[in-house]
Amino acid sequence: MSFLAPYHVVCSDRMIDLVRPPAGFVVPYGINFSIPRSALGPDLVLNPEDERLHSATVTRHELTFDLAPDERPCATWIAHEIESAFGSEPMPPEVGTTLVPDVVVGMRDATLYDCLFTMDRQWVEPSPPERGAVVTLDPSSLTERFIAVLTVLRAHHQIGMIFALPGLLQEMPEPYRKSPAVCWSASTDGFLHKDKMLAELANMRPHDGSPKTVRAMAAKRELEALVASWDGHGEPPAAMVGWASRFLASWPLESVLEASS
Structure with missing residues (x-):
């Protein structure tokens, strides 16, 4: 009810589940790899017909007069x-949704509903979302070929992380440097791209001469040699995947963060 005008509204505040195509996918594999919907197929997942790959539920907070x-009966x-x-009367929606000139609520124009009742609501019913939520895929649902790609990409990005971390720590306030919380993510279409990897490796620069950095430089050169010798077609060669697996096993991400803190 408004005390500025003799009107009141009675509405329903609901949480509505809407089923929509997924907005995308993410695979937690040491770091979070995001995958576009268009890339997902039999090369990446074991069961392309899995319902989770085609629909996702979005929960929306909605206010309605219907x-x-x-x-x-309660209303x-x-x-x-x-x-x-109070002697008030219900405000018709066509009146309540009238825009008020020169008044803005958040990123939208204000209505009489906003001005007389509360601006903490979306009074005009929003259009349904076209896409659903981002779906998390368990690595066990992926093909061996895609796991091999992710293994190489994780090693590739972890080397880059080792080089970038000192600079990131310098930008953090002093209290947070002792126990940094870093959430690393990358995107992939499910394939390795030789030219892109070589360009990214070439751009990785050390920030200091610490033993950790020297070790990362050696790993970078080894991966560069493996990528350069690959023809760039098909799945990554066994030698590259084997090297990446050994690198990750000998240098877990947790130890990278601990050594930097």
């Missing part, structure tokens, strides 16, 4: 009590 049958009673006590 009350459900079980809500209407009628509430409206009667308000009208009896």
